[in-house]
Amino acid sequence: MDDRILLRLRDRALGDEPIEDRLQLVLRSTSLGQARGRAADGRSVRARERLEAREGDPADQCCREGRGGDHQRPPVTRHLRPPLNARVLYISQRHQRVSVAAQRGRRARFLRTLDNLRVPSLIAPKAQLRVAFAAAEAAPFAKVGGLADVAGSLPQALARLGCEVTLYVPLHGTIDRAKSGIPAAGAERSVSYGASHVRVAYPSIERDGVRVVFVANKRVGRDKVYGAPDDAKRYAFFCRSVAAAIEDEPADIVHAHDWHAALLVPMIGRRVATIFTIHNLAYQGKTSAEILAPVGLVKTRISVEKPGECNPMARAIARADIVSTVSPGYAKEILTPEFGEGLEGLLQQRKADVRGIVNGIDTEFFDPATDPHIAANYSAEDRRGKAQCKAALQTEGGLRVDAETPVLGVIGRLVEQKGIDLLTAVAPDLLEGGAQLVVLGSGDPAYEERWRKLRERYPSRLFLTLGFDAALAQRIYAGCDLFLMPSRFEPCGLGQLISLRYGTIPVVRAVGGLADTVRDVDEDPRAGNGFSFRQYDRAAFSGALARALRAFRRDGDLWNELRGRAMHEDHSWTASAKQYLDMYRLAHKRHRE
Structure with a gap:
């Protein structure tokens, strides 16, 4: 019996073309060790396969193929290497003499055999997607x-x-x-x-x-x-x-x-x-x-x-x-x-x-040990350069240079999703309490105007830049003590990951990706890497800030340990x-x- 094996794309791969146009490769089933291409003769071959029904698939409400009637089908010969979703069918020239059950059994056995062969031209290495x-x-x-x-x-x-x-x-x-x-x-x-x-x-x-x-x-x-x-x-x-x-x-x-x-x-x-x-x-x-x-x-x-x-x-x-x-x-x-x-x-x-x-995050780009935009390089093992970065940032922003004064950074869009309403509400209390704020971003014009007025009121305590400056962002990550992200919602967030990389402790709302990446040190003293709050309101945010500022001002050993722990974390893309x-x-x- 002259059995043949046909490699064919899934039924929907090329649309409604004749089955002869979908056949790509013919192999003799009696010689599976080597795959030999041969032209498919559609007149002597019949393919019998139907798509499995997808019951209850919400995608059925969508369009079927998503192509207009003027779609131009690329010729099959263009595919020099079959895609990994190719289907292999066992087809005999004497199909009409074999029961459907027998045909299915042969096809299943052949599929298992082919999977074991790992023919290079048909089955790509596992990772070569x-x-x-x-x-x-x-x-x-x-x-x-x-x-x-x-x-x-x-x-x-x-x-x-x-x-x-x-x-x-x-x-x-x-x-x-x-x-x-x-x-x-x-x-x-x-x-x-x-x-x-x-x-x-x-x-x-x-x-x-x-x-x-x-x-x-x-x-x-x-x-x-x-x-x-x-x-x-x-x-x-x-x-x-x-x-x-x-x-x-x-x-x-x-x-x-x-x-x-x-x-x-x-x-x-x-x-x-x-x-x-x-x-x-x-x-x-x-x-x-x-x-x-x-x-x-x-x-x-x-x-x-x-x-x-x-x-x-x-x-x-x-x-x-x-x-x-x-x-x-x-x-x-x-x-x-x-x-x-x-x-x-x-x-x-x-x-x-x-x-x-x-x-x-790109840990090669966001690396305080090599960052060319910051005043001094430093690492998790040698963090002395961070103090120089803080002093340089205070000087650049017209703030009083003081290592004991906490510097809090904000980078991002000034919109309510990012918690700008909470930030605007607590800012006067922070500034009156002796903290310094460095804000970089743009967004809602109403909030931009409110922050301009805050800068006029606290010129020596608030460094405000409306817009975006990538190099300045690096200096903020390196020079601040705390990084604030009180987001209303946050799918992932990158700012907290970058701040951890630079040893700047995040204060975040425990939501979305912020909850996945920032662990409150008061809840988990051994593994904590920041401070968080859950309820979206001014009181909850103020409470988290108070805990963070207290740790900065009163517990130097805890702060140094927290900073080192943050910098040792791996948030690379690997x-x-x-x-x-x-x-x-x-x-x-x-x-x-």
């Missing part, structure tokens, strides 16, 4: 918030673990192409958009083992990362452009970040395992459903959307194989009405697929990347089943 990242911003190219730090650092950590990572980001007008080494030209594709086709360029560079691909088109690249009136259309087209690139350069995992890349998940559909990461559930990208059709998505409304509305984040949550967020604490909080932002019901449906992994890799493998395994 091909991961495609998509994000609106990524450091050092474009940075507005914490998303840029994650998208700029996590891919590198994954590459060090053996992953093949491609990062897709828009080529914003703010990106310095010459400084970043971005070539003037790159690969081009014709991307369908409504009834037209748009030429999109994809210039790319290699950075620390990661291929960074910039999506270049006037529909995407603007002079600012966020804030354009057509941001919804803009990022929908970005997703469509990334999806087109992935069709040509297959991935095993597609990892989309926040609402800006959310529509990539339904566009990919079931072709590739997908991860969607929520960095801040408060920003969902709600817009008109009219943005869907031009990028090949249907307008079918999901349960949380109002008539005529599109909620990109909700659609990704419903569709992704795994939904992740940036801390275990926040992963639990978003299942509740208090933090769910109206999506808690949908997230409850996906509860079994929701994961939380704490962000890391541990987080290993957790992401485990999550990728789980998503990939589920996708294949």
